[in-house]
Amino acid sequence: MLTRHYIFFELGRLRRDPKFVVLTVAVPAMLYLLISTTGHKAATGGADAGVMAGMACYGVLMVTITNGVNVTLDRNIGWIAQLRTTPLRAPQILIGKAVSGLLLSLLSLLAIFLIGGLAQGVELSGTQWLEIGAIIWLGSLPFALLGMALGFLTSPTTGGPAVMACVIGMSALGGLWIPTRLFPDTLQHISKALPTSRWAHLSQALLDGGASPLSDLLVLGGWTLGFALLAGFAFRRDAAH
Numbered sequence: 001m002l003t004r005h006y007i008f009f010e011l012g013r014l015r016r017d018p019k020f021v022v023l024t025v026a027v028p029a030m031l032y033l034l035i036s037t038t039g040h041k042a043a044t045g046g047a048d049a050g051v052m053a054g055m056a057c058y059g060v061l062m063v064t065i066t067n068g069v070n071v072t073l074d075r076n077i078g079w080i081a082q083l084r085t086t087p088l089r090a091p092q093i094l095i096g097k098a099v100s101g102l103l104l105s106l107l108s109l110l111a112i113f114l115i116g117g118l119a120q121g122v123e124l125s126g127t128q129w130l131e132i133g134a135i136i137w138l139g140s141l142p143f144a145l146l147g148m149a150l151g152f153l154t155s156p157t158t159g160g161p162a163v164m165a166c167v168i169g170m171s172a173l174g175g176l177w178i179p180t181r182l183f184p185d186t187l188q189h190i191s192k193a194l195p196t197s198r199w200a201h202l203s204q205a206l207l208d209g210g211a212s213p214l215s216d217l218l219v220l221g222g223w224t225l226g227f228a229l230l231a232g233f234a235f236r237r238d239a240a241h
Contacts, residue, residue, distance in 0.1 A: 056169050059111070135203050
């Protein structure tokens with residue numbers, strides 16, 4: 001019960017920060033519109049659901065990891081210290097902040113899907129829209145945990161650059177902007193180890209009509225566990241200090 005109320009409280013705080021909402025939703029949507037209109041669509045002569053899925057992953061990634069910047073600001077003003085004096089336990093605080101970012105990321109996902117379907121002519125069945133949306137949203141859990149870890153490990157000065165380095169690096173190397181098949185061989189091997197690459201591949205497998213590859217699920221699950229442990233360590237380290 002406490003966790004649920006805390007999640008709604010955090011959502012209310014994010015809603016009262018329009019700059020965060022607009023930037024994390026509008027930037028990925030505009031980038032998708034630019035890429036799909038001037039780049040890929042012009043080259044192929046049609047809309048590409050794979051490009052849309054990749055940019056939807058990027059939009060959700062940006063929201064969930066950037067949410068970690070808010071944690072650094074909360075620590076700086078003493079809000080996290082205040083939360084520790086409440087009945088909320090450490091896992092509830094972490095879960096509340098991570099889930100609030102996940103719920104907010106639905107706005108970015110919806111915006112890119114609307115652009116894809118209404119403006120770019122992406123045609124999918126109702127089931128495919130739901131399946132792709134679900135795999136992109138649920139697959140963003142490890143990145144929400146990474147955002148929490150960065151929020152507790154960095155300062156207000158270093159938090160922004162660290163978050164953007166992660167977003168840009170994992171998006172570019174993970175094939176969210178450009179398909180990994182176009183990468184040089186060395187970069188393709190590096191990309192396969194990244195959670196963003198496996199995440200995008202899961203949505204592409206659904207678009208191709210196949211089952212989700214077990215290897216993708218295992219790699220993504222491993223990263224989720226690793227980021228969860230890192231977030232827990234970062235929270236305890238911050239409390240000790």
